[in-house]
Amino acid sequence: MLSKKSKYAIKALVSLAKHFGEGVPLKISTISEEEKIPRKFLEAILVELRNNGLVHSKMGASGGYSLAKHPEEIVLSHVIRISGGPIAMLPCVSLNFYERCEECVNEEICGLRDVILEVREATIKILSKTSLADLLRREDFLKAKFTS
Amino acid sequence: MLSKKSKYAIKALVSLAKHFGEGVPLKISTISEEEKIPRKFLEAILVELRNNGLVHSKMGASGGYSLAKHPEEIVLSHVIRISGGPIAMLPCVSLNFYERCEECVNEEICGLRDVILEVREATIKILSKTSLADLLRREDFLKAKFTS
DNA sequence: AATTATCCTATTGTTCAGATAGGAAATATA
DNA sequence: TATATTTCCTATCTGAACAATAGGATAATT
Known part of the structure; x- marks a missing residue:
């Protein structure tokens, strides 16, 4: 069985992939609401994805997350x-x-x-x-x- | 992930398959020792397999379990x-x-x-x-x- | 009758997925 | 420079499912 964590990770990445190349990072809260993923849980997941080089994060106001690779490259x-x-x-x-x-x-x-x-x-x-x-x-x- | 229960069930059935057609049922304790499956846990598993028609049980002294179908038929x-x-x-x-x-x-x-x-x-x-x-x-x- | 086994019901233990809390650090913008 | 915004970090909680155990009732052999 795929854990919810994995499922959420994939859904979050798909969400980011939809906005790939737009230059504006997505906020955790936006992804959380759109994909119905518990806010705090998603936070932990994204940090892990970042530590593994799949996403970039930007801190501070108007910060957020964006894909670190092209959508074709993340499997x-x-x-x-x-x-x-x-x-x-x-x-x-x-x-x-x-x-x-x-x-x-x-x-x-x-x-x-x-x-x-x-x-x-x-x-x-x-x-x-x-x-x-x-x-x-x-x-x-x-x-x-x-x-x- | 396959549960231990499923793994034990398969191992127990393989054990029974090795003695298929010999006419003598295998005791729980024998299977338990040979396959290193906790005795009581195995007991519960075998009852379930019996309720689903995969094995036959025989109560009383010199009782035990045997396959209810040919080894080719159990997938x-x-x-x-x-x-x-x-x-x-x-x-x-x-x-x-x-x-x-x-x-x-x-x-x-x-x-x-x-x-x-x-x-x-x-x-x-x-x-x-x-x-x-x-x-x-x-x-x-x-x-x-x-x-x- | 005594022994050997399965059968049945209940309970216990343990781990981990899933989720939450609270505040520190960083950045934009006014 | 103050304030609002947002990510970052550490720690903790909870419930459910998995795994295993206990004890005695029932059945059959010898």
Whole structure:
């Protein structure tokens, strides 16, 4: 399951992507209201995204946040990892949240692990080719499809 | 993330699959020790699997558990659903644990949901074609690979 | 009858996601 | 330079879900 944190992070970034290149940063409160993300929670999330180089922040009056990269360059797998959500279904196949499986005598010959590895590959393949720009395009496409 | 419950359920079933057709049921304590699953926890899991028709139980002395179906017929997606783990990465794309996404004005035009739907399809495709028998074959294959 | 096992109901513990609080630091603008 | 605005930082709270445990009732074998 994707944590709310990850989901909020993605939604916030999509919000910023919509205003990419306008030169005016977006305030936390604006994003919070538009995307219905709890104010203080969003604050913490954006700081983390900033520490990981995905967004720029500007302090003080008329400050706010803006994307640090082009929307085509920010992919979901990266955002999810940063915002603390493991992608794999088992800790023993996770790259970033690896944990040994106590009950396995030998991890390398675990059939279940082998399958979950396949699932992870398939998942990452999709999430790492989908950028913020892709999400925007998808929304446009869906909007057109459902308003016709 | 797969819950421990789901993981234990799968491991227990694999254990039973190894003895399929022998006519002698396996005791909870035997499975518990072999797979290092907490005794009482496993008890609860097996009852649930029985209630869902995956295993048979026999009470009394020299009782125990056995598979209710052929190992080829029990697939991972089914086991995971029964043991309470959602497969999808977001509640709004889950079949069995569906929950509306409050902050979405219109689910149908959510770009993120659209991507996560793709991930779910890919995941289910793998998990629903992998049976207990497959897991055993994989383990044999891996064993051969790493002991040569 | 004695032993071995599953069955059933209830309870407990523990972790972590999710959210909140309050004030310090920085910047714009008047 | 004063004031309003906004991000930054540290700390804390809460509830729910996961994981595990306890104790005895019920059933079947020997």
